């Protein structure tokens with residue numbers, strides 16, 4: 001599987017575009033990780049067919065309108081549980097609009113109208129209230145947004161404190177587990193009570209991921225979570241996503257084609273508000289079914 005994917009990338013002359021070929025990059029964690037990821041994908045293929053067929057998110061004719069103009073139009077998609085789906089496409093094609101529809105965020109937008117159906121974990125989204133949906137579907141934004149006046153520790157438990165009423169005795173364990181899962185624990189375990197603002201951008205983003213994980217959602221939406229980060233922080237977050245997809249479903253918007261190829265199992269390509277193609281990532285990047293997808297991934301536009 002791994003070799004096949006890499007050979008395909010070679011065959012289609014896309015290696016230069018999607019995986020670094022610079023010899024100096026042999027020490028680059030991003031490059032090394034990409035090979036590891038492909039190898040680990042083989043293990044994911046071993047999951048039982050029952051698990052593979054389980055659907056986390058399904059939409060039927062989903063459209064979102066802003067002042068009578070569509071942000072996305074008639075999107076029909078099934079997203080598998082415990083997998084990573086990358087959402088790609090040129091700026092303005094509706095990636096964020098799609099993501100935001102999956103946890104009621106358009107409710108907060110004046111003049112936004114959502115039509116069609118969204119099914120989350122087997123239930124129509126309208127059967128959830130706005131608190132329940134956020135217990136199931138967490139969101140990580142492009143810019144790290146820790147609470148500035150809170151410590152690292154309090155940031156991690158902030159979602160729990162607001163909505164869950166967990167017993168205080170569990171907080172220490174949840175903080176440690178969430179920070180281990182987001183790959184930040186070793187860097188902050190001796191200074192949990194200092195301000196979250198003293199962390200670097202990459203650390204703050206991993207803190208925001210820990211805050212999302214602490215709530216134990218089942219689906220995690222990420223809108224360009226590493227676009228402001230350096231390659232090492234990016235590799236750390238990609239590694240966390242890869243480890244966590246055994247227990248969470250990730251839907252990640254990215255402009256970084258290499259990142260989509262590295263971290264995702266499936267890729268959805270949006271163009272002008274429409275879902276053009278949704279396939280296995282290896283297919284999208286090597287033998288896309290649609291000409292529009294091919295033009296985008298080969299850099300003809302976008």
Ligand SMILES: Nc1ncnc2c1ncn2[C@@H]1O[C@H](COP(=O)(O)OP(=O)(O)OP(=O)(O)O)[C@@H](O)[C@H]1O
Nearest residue numbers: 066070071089090091092093094095096097098109
């Ligand atoms: N609140 C809003 N009011 C009006 N139009 C909006 C609003 N949010 C999004 N749109 C429009 O919907 C379309 C899709 O926007 P969206 O933010 O989803 O694009 P995107 O693919 O995430 O782009 P980018 O890659 O630049 O983040 C755009 O034409 C945008 O102008």
Ligand SMILES: [Mg+2]
Nearest residue numbers: 095096097223
């Ligand atoms: Mg966007």
